Amino acid sequence: MTNMAKPKTAVVINRHAGTVRSMGEEAVRKLVADALGEEASLALLEGxxxxxxxxxxLRDGVARVIVGGGDGTVASAAGLVAGSPVALGILPLGTMNLMAQTIGMAPAPAAALAQLRDAGVKQVDAASANGRLFLHHVSFGLQPRMVRIRERMGYSSRFTKMLAAARATVAVLLNPRSERLGLRIGGEPIELRTPGLIISNNVYENAMMLKQSRLxxxxxxxxALEPMTLAAYLRLAFDVLRGRWRDNVNVTERRSSTVQLTRHRRLRRDSRSIKATVDGELTLFDLPLVIESRPAALKLLVPREGGL
Structure with missing residues (x-):
């Protein structure tokens, strides 16, 4: 019996991703086959x-794993691939696709597959929160509240998910809250009262989309955001849209290779956890929470034209 060589490229797609729901699984299968040919395996899975x-x-020795889904699916896959010789590719099929935008992936699946077919490999940083790897950011306050409300509303497609997200954003801004957070940034203790805190893998550009120019x-x-009125939130949104958010007086930016979140001294002593989103996925972390950069942790497939 002749041994069949294992494919060098494997494509793994979240069948619940918004684009898959909109296009249908058979259309997605055809796109992958047309772009990558028979040498690439394909699996549409869930959970x-x-x-x-x-x-x-990874045990079978595949060279490249292309993951189709949203930022949460991609981050989960990256956590498995990081530190290995396997290169990870991102096929943007989610709602925001923040990491795909950062590295210059085309939003249309067919165009993105063409980029992945000819992509180069770049060693990039990741980051981790209590050992959980993320690629774009971890967030506290505003975004976890919005995601929790959005999930309670429910949605059945990418469009309804975006609509639920818009309604959740309005609900949060009409009922603003601030969290008391204790931070240790590069060894320096800081106490904050903030409605929203984002910690990103490398720094953001001062541009319309919150994306990194380098990884x-x-x-x-x-x-960190200052507590704001609704009018101030609207001003910040305008500054983000015009790519000038760094000039907004209600945004404070710091940089460090490590951050530790601890219980604020004014919080009750049984407050031992904190809600967060990790690349858009809602989660609960135990405190203290250690967030650290992981330089050159991942081999990433990036477009040869227009990528990082």
Missing amino acids: PAIEDHIKTL DEGVLGIY
Whole structure:
């Protein structure tokens, strides 16, 4: 019996991703086959089966794993691939696709697959929160509240998810809250009262989208908001849209390779956890929470034209 060579490229797609729901699975299968040919395997999976399949691929010695889904699916896959010789590719099929935008992936699946077919490999940084790897950011306050409200509303497609997100944003801004956070940034203790805190893998550009211009500086961007009125939030939104958010007086930026979140001294002593979103996925972290840069942790497929 002749041994069949294992494919060098494997494509793993979250079948619940918004684009898959909109296009249909058969259309997605055809796109992948047309772009990558028979040498690439394809699996459309959901939930824990995605991670299980990627673990099997790593044991089988695949060279490239292309993951189709949103930022949460991509970050989960990156956590498995990081530190290995396997290169990770991102097929943007989610709602925001922040990491895909950062590295210059085309939003249309067919165009993104063409980029991945000819992509180069770049060693990039990741970051981790209590050991959980992320690629774009971890957020506290505003975004976890919005995601929690959005999930309660429910949605059935990418469009309805975006609509639910817009309604959740309005609900949060009409009922603003601030969190008391204790931070240790590079060894310096800081106490904050803030409605929103974002810690990013490398620093953000002062541009319309919150994306990084580089992923190889081995640093975290730390962005805290001041408590604001609704009018001030609207002004900040306008500054973000015109790509001038760094000039807004209600945004404080710091940089460090490590950040530790601790219980604020004014919080009750049984406050031992904090809600957060990790690349858009809602989670609960135990305190203290250690967030650190992981330089050159991941091999990433990036477009040869217009990428990082």
